Amino acid sequence: MAQETATAKVETPEQQTKRKPEQARNGIAEWAVTILLLLFGTTTLVQAFVIPTGSMEDTLLIGDHLLVDKLAYAPAGPISIHLLPYEQPKHGDIIVFRYPADITQTFVKRVIGVPGDHIKMVNRTVYRNGVPLYEPYVYHKFPYDAARDNFPGEPYIFAEGLQAQLQRDMLDHHIVNGEVVIPPDSYFAMGDNRDNSLDSRYWGFVPRDYIIGKPLLIYWSYRATTEELAGSSVNSLFTHMIDLGEHFFTRTRWNRTFRVVRGFPDTRLSDHPLPLNTGSQNP
Numbered sequence: 001m002a003q004e005t006a007t008a009k010v011e012t013p014e015q016q017t018k019r020k021p022e023q024a025r026n027g028i029a030e031w032a033v034t035i036l037l038l039l040f041g042t043t044t045l046v047q048a049f050v051i052p053t054g055s056m057e058d059t060l061l062i063g064d065h066l067l068v069d070k071l072a073y074a075p076a077g078p079i080s081i082h083l084l085p086y087e088q089p090k091h092g093d094i095i096v097f098r099y100p101a102d103i104t105q106t107f108v109k110r111v112i113g114v115p116g117d118h119i120k121m122v123n124r125t126v127y128r129n130g131v132p133l134y135e136p137y138v139y140h141k142f143p144y145d146a147a148r149d150n151f152p153g154e155p156y157i158f159a160e161g162l163q164a165q166l167q168r169d170m171l172d173h174h175i176v177n178g179e180v181v182i183p184p185d186s187y188f189a190m191g192d193n194r195d196n197s198l199d200s201r202y203w204g205f206v207p208r209d210y211i212i213g214k215p216l217l218i219y220w221s222y223r224a225t226t227e228e229l230a231g232s233s234v235n236s237l238f239t240h241m242i243d244l245g246e247h248f249f250t251r252t253r254w255n256r257t258f259r260v261v262r263g264f265p266d267t268r269l270s271d272h273p274l275p276l277n278t279g280s281q282n283p
Contacts, residue, residue, distance in 0.1 A: 045071055046216070049096060049106060052229040055191035055198065056108055057139050059094070063229065064256065065220040066108075068096050070213040089187055089211060090114065091128075091266035097189070098210040101163035101203050106212065109199050110137070110263075113188030118179040121151035121201075124194065127179075137264055142195040149194070151201050152180055166204035174205075187211070215261035221253035 051064040060066075073089055089095055089111050099105040113119045118129050124144065126133045147154050152175055174181050182188050186205035191197025200206065228243065243251075 050229055052226050054196060055193050057193040059137050059192045060108065061221065062226060063222040063224040064218045066215045067217055067219055068213045069216045072214045073211050092264040094215055094261060094263055095189065096212045096215065097206050100166055100206065100210060109189035109191050111187055112190045113182045115182050115184050115186060117182045119188050120179040124149045137192045139193045140195050163203045167202055170204040217261055218256050218259045221256035223251040223253065
């Protein structure tokens, strides 16, 4: 039986010198492609966000770090509509969107009204199209306030700025028989912490084009204050990094790590015997 013999090819010093820059270029190209894929994946498909305020307590807490699905509500193309599960925002969904009064800010709220819905709020109970809603996710931490807990009625009016303009436009042009009527391609969003949420009651509607996506899961949760998370100065960032180094294990909410974020099914209060607007205390 014949036996093949492999003969090693000996390179000259000139060939070795020529090969080294080629290997370096190939390595750089491979890393560049990897980085581009990572950047594409984390900015086009999924993006990370952190919750800096308590407007969605107790569903989402200050310091929750989220992965947000940016394809869930993306406009479907003629081919991709058959390949990817695109959908429209629906009642009970939690959405991430650009704040209409300042699009440099990103908000997270719950969808309460979709185009065509009639919305009002009486004594903290939300009515949609004349039906009171069952909202066990709602959290109240302050006493009843007529201006805040009835809508539309005597809401807080802001004196100036785009926020005031958006609120006035809603109250002047979208009220029918004491209810807000959601215009086309717009959504009415509210925070689960109804007593401490800057939401559609105060600045109007969320344009469809402003919706970024829906939260998928909490990949990490860390007990921190709004000031620590929202600070943009070098000093505040440095202080936060020191705090992380000292308290990472003790202030991480391990029971919230990798928790899936889900919306709430669209149900009426009459379908449930439980009390309306119950809420637990902060963990």
